[in-house]
Amino acid sequence: MTAHATRHSNKIKTSLGSKIFDVCNIVILGLIALSTIYPFWDSLVVSFSSLKSYLSTNFHLWPGEWSLEAYAYMFGNETLWSSYLNSIFVTVVGTIINMLLTIMTAYVLSKKDLKGHRVIMFGAVFTMMFSGGIIPLYMVIKDLKMMNTLWSMIIPTAISTYNLIVLRNFFNALPQSVEESAMMDGCTEVGVLFRIVIPISKPAITTVALYYAVDHWNDFFSAVMYINEQKKWPLQLFLRSMLFENDMAYASGGESLYLLGQPMKMAAVMMAIIPIMCVYPFFQKHFAKGVMLGAVKG
Amino acid sequence: MTKAKRTLALLTAMLTAAALVSCGGNKTGSSTPAGTSDPATSTGSTDSGKVVPIKWLTTGDTAAEVIESGDRIVAAINEKLGIDLSVTYVPEGNTEKVNVAMASGDFPDIVTGAYGTSATQGWIDNGMIIPLNDYMANLPDLNKRLSEEYSWTAQDGQFYGVPFITQYSSANALITMRQDWLDKLNLTYPTNLQEFKDVMTAFTFNDPDGDGQNNTYGYTDVKPAGNFTFVFGAYGREYADFALNDAGEVIPWFEDDCFVPGMTYIKDLWDSGVIDPEFMLNDNAKKEEKFFQGQAGAMIGALYRHVTRIESSLQQLFPEASIAYGTPPKGEDGSYGMNLQGKSGMFTAITAACENPDKAAAFIDFMLSEEGNNLVRLGIEGTHYTVASDGSIEYNEEERAKDAFSPNSWAHALAWGTFYWPLESGYLPENEPGRDRALETVELASDAQLPNLVKQKTSADIEYGSACDDVYNQYFSDILTGKYTVEEGVQKLSADWRAAGGDKILEAANEAYKANAQE
Numbered sequence: 001m002t003a004h005a006t007r008h009s010n011k012i013k014t015s016l017g018s019k020i021f022d023v024c025n026i027v028i029l030g031l032i033a034l035s036t037i038y039p040f041w042d043s044l045v046v047s048f049s050s051l052k053s054y055l056s057t058n059f060h061l062w063p064g065e066w067s068l069e070a071y072a073y074m075f076g077n078e079t080l081w082s083s084y085l086n087s088i089f090v091t092v093v094g095t096i097i098n099m100l101l102t103i104m105t106a107y108v109l110s111k112k113d114l115k116g117h118r119v120i121m122f123g124a125v126f127t128m129m130f131s132g133g134i135i136p137l138y139m140v141i142k143d144l145k146m147m148n149t150l151w152s153m154i155i156p157t158a159i160s161t162y163n164l165i166v167l168r169n170f171f172n173a174l175p176q177s178v179e180e181s182a183m184m185d186g187c188t189e190v191g192v193l194f195r196i197v198i199p200i201s202k203p204a205i206t207t208v209a210l211y212y213a214v215d216h217w218n219d220f221f222s223a224v225m226y227i228n229e230q231k232k233w234p235l236q237l238f239l240r241s242m243l244f245e246n247d248m249a250y251a252s253g254g255e256s257l258y259l260l261g262q263p264m265k266m267a268a269v270m271m272a273i274i275p276i277m278c279v280y281p282f283f284q285k286h287f288a289k290g291v292m293l294g295a296v297k298g
Numbered sequence: 299m300t301k302a303k304r305t306l307a308l309l310t311a312m313l314t315a316a317a318l319v320s321c322g323g324n325k326t327g328s329s330t331p332a333g334t335s336d337p338a339t340s341t342g343s344t345d346s347g348k349v350v351p352i353k354w355l356t357t358g359d360t361a362a363e364v365i366e367s368g369d370r371i372v373a374a375i376n377e378k379l380g381i382d383l384s385v386t387y388v389p390e391g392n393t394e395k396v397n398v399a400m401a402s403g404d405f406p407d408i409v410t411g412a413y414g415t416s417a418t419q420g421w422i423d424n425g426m427i428i429p430l431n432d433y434m435a436n437l438p439d440l441n442k443r444l445s446e447e448y449s450w451t452a453q454d455g456q457f458y459g460v461p462f463i464t465q466y467s468s469a470n471a472l473i474t475m476r477q478d479w480l481d482k483l484n485l486t487y488p489t490n491l492q493e494f495k496d497v498m499t500a501f502t503f504n505d506p507d508g509d510g511q512n513n514t515y516g517y518t519d520v521k522p523a524g525n526f527t528f529v530f531g532a533y534g535r536e537y538a539d540f541a542l543n544d545a546g547e548v549i550p551w552f553e554d555d556c557f558v559p560g561m562t563y564i565k566d567l568w569d570s571g572v573i574d575p576e577f578m579l580n581d582n583a584k585k586e587e588k589f590f591q592g593q594a595g596a597m598i599g600a601l602y603r604h605v606t607r608i609e610s611s612l613q614q615l616f617p618e619a620s621i622a623y624g625t626p627p628k629g630e631d632g633s634y635g636m637n638l639q640g641k642s643g644m645f646t647a648i649t650a651a652c653e654n655p656d657k658a659a660a661f662i663d664f665m666l667s668e669e670g671n672n673l674v675r676l677g678i679e680g681t682h683y684t685v686a687s688d689g690s691i692e693y694n695e696e697e698r699a700k701d702a703f704s705p706n707s708w709a710h711a712l713a714w715g716t717f718y719w720p721l722e723s724g725y726l727p728e729n730e731p732g733r734d735r736a737l738e739t740v741e742l743a744s745d746a747q748l749p750n751l752v753k754q755k756t757s758a759d760i761e762y763g764s765a766c767d768d769v770y771n772q773y774f775s776d777i778l779t780g781k782y783t784v785e786e787g788v789q790k791l792s793a794d795w796r797a798a799g800g801d802k803i804l805e806a807a808n809e810a811y812k813a814n815a816q817e
Binding site: 241 | 360364386387389390392394398399401402403404583587590591611614615
């Protein structure tokens with residue numbers, strides 16, 4: 001590029017129209033970004049507000065009157081803490097099991113020379129389209145003596161077919177030569193998986209791990225179905241149950257936390273989402289890359 | 299290689315350790331399931347002297363305290379009946395789980411599900427639950443509940459379970475207004491529709507909050523299906539669910555003579571600008587919030603236990619405010635009514651797998667009896683409460699906290715959700731704040747309750763009711779906003795409501811009505 005051309009392009013870049021366009025872009029995109037943050041901010045502010053402060057305005061940018069009453073109520077509840085521990089257990093152990101099984105299965109199925117790999121894959125994909133339904137699953141869990149245990153929230157969903165496909169596709173896309181050179185250096189198949197494939201697959205593995213972790217953290221339905229004892233409830237079930245607006249009970253004068261008001265509800269929401277939100281920054285650098293990977297090649 | 303093996307070994311060790319320490323469930327042997335009584339406390343006192351286990355799967359009261367091992371109320375029931383009661387509460391009162399458990403063959407001895415659903419009907423049709431008729435003769439409270447209060451629930455003369463319909467014979471909703479606004483505007487609680495309109499107009503245009511701005515509405519509400527009933531009640535609506543035409547056939551309630559004048563009145567209020575224009579977007583919480591914020595001066599309030607809460611919430615922003623409530627406005631002929639009799643509720647049955655159905659029936663009878671009610675509401679006399687010389691109840695909160703009683707003198711976890719709610723029982727602890735006002739609201743609201751023409755909830759109601767409600771809501775909105783005149787709207791509503799499944803609802807309702815009439 002000549003000096004004249006460079007000057008010319010700089011002139012275009014910094015023209016008034018371009019500046020206005022940039023400013024408009026920034027303002028509009030900034031407003032859109034703010035509008036996505038606002039519901040979270042509103043919830044956070046309301047959770048720290050007194051009922052009076054909450055009622056005094058419909059837009060909550062800052063607590064008019066600070067109150068920790070909602071959090072004090074929540075933290076004073078023993079079941080909350082056992083629920084937290086249960087959720088952490090299900091999320092951590094569940095994700096480890098998920099990843100171990102999904103990675104090993106995906107790696108094996110990525111081997112083109114594995115006899116019957118198409119049949120196995122078809123068997124896995126078949127379950128995505130045709131589910132046995134809740135009643136057979138309930139019966140299996142009951143017969144396996146997993147009712148009323150946290151394992152009922154982990155084992156039945158140990159491998160997600162969707163995540164299996166994502167990882168298998170990613171492994172398929174890895175250069176065969178890398179594995180071959182490792183084998184030539186004396187590495188076994190297991191060694192190739194753990195020393196070569198996993199380290200170079202961090203974006204995909206991190207993404208799938210995050211999917212699994214978030215699913216476990218947010219899972220309440222399997223707890224509703226398979227767990228009875230309150231001390232084994234995960235956090236989501238505890239919070240839903242606490243805030244469950246049972247209109248029938250409410251109207252008939254039954255106990256209902258409906259009457260605790262919006263600050264209490266928002267405190268519960270915050271307590272449910274903040275722990276899992278804290279995980280995101282650690283995965284961020286891999287996550288953006290990972291969501292696109294493995295999804296383009298069948 | 300070594301590193302890979304170490305990694306695998308580490309993961310395996312972590313999982314094994316976690317399995318051992320964390321969630322072994324019942325295998326650990328150290329925990330007793332919630333709601334299971336301590337067999338050591340169950341001595342038994344039946345004819346046979348044999349203690350039999352009774353497992354009860356119930357939706358119960360979602361907000362109740364957890365029943366711990368050694369709970370003295372459960373122990374007292376066990377001792378009285380010679381049973382070893384084990385109660386399993388379904389999280390969130392989720393009837394779906396109960397249905398799945400039953401469909402999977404995981405039968406308890408006693409099961410509580412939702413009344414009038416295809417699932418519970420399936421229990422009956424498939425022989426999963428047994429008729430109670432054989433046990434009723436010796437169990438007076440069970441007999442009274444079924445043959446006197448719910449005789450219409452029998453199928454071919456057989457009672458397959460104990461229904462509990464909420465808001466069946468009592469109600470608690472009343473038009474709740476700002477008494478301080480009424481006082482400021484020199485108005486009184488309206489007794490007829492004209493006065494109601496006058497009050498709403500004054501609340502909207504006469505600056506009742508004194509801030510000099512036109513920023514208030516007279517009335518706010520939620521989606522219309524089931525609401526604005528007080529208007530139709532004043533125009534002579536007789537039944538909660540349907541109406542009868544001159545030929546004695548069941549027709550949709552909006553084809554009754556009350557609908558056109560009632561809807562015309564509501565539209566007049568709407569056109570006058572006295573109704574919150576966003577009321578269709580409200581849920582109950584939002585509706586209350588607008589009342590508490592002083593945006594609207596009147597709403598339908600679910601009162602009873604909530605009288606004090608509603609007034610104190612209002613006083614958060616307006617310390618001098620108070621609420622007013624009363625009999626709903628009357629029509630020219632003195633007609634009034636606003637609360638619809640319930641059709642939904644719970645259904646408790648004994649399963650075919652129960653090995654001791656006589657004991658299970660005796661337990662249900664006990665829970666329906668005065669003695670049983672006193673036990674689960676008040677507790678054990680001398681332990682959980684004492685009766686003073688003047689007959690008043692003194693609650694021992696310290697002892698109550700040791701068992702599954704709710705705070706503030708409220709009842710035990712077994713008290714509500716299956717056979718009773720406080721409202722239907724007319725129950726409040728004697729030291730409940732605002733007790734007299736709470737009971738007064740129930741009296742007023744129940745007096746304004748409209749009965750059902752057809753007691754049963756038919757399978758067509760279950761299948762098409764929701765879609766038909768949506769059609770009604772849409773036409774209600776269209777008429778209100780002027781898309782159709784009232785007369786046009788009701789004709790289109792009738793046609794579309796039938797097309798959405800209403801014809802099947804009517805067919806089933808007519809059949810049930812005729813069958814009831816014959817009985």
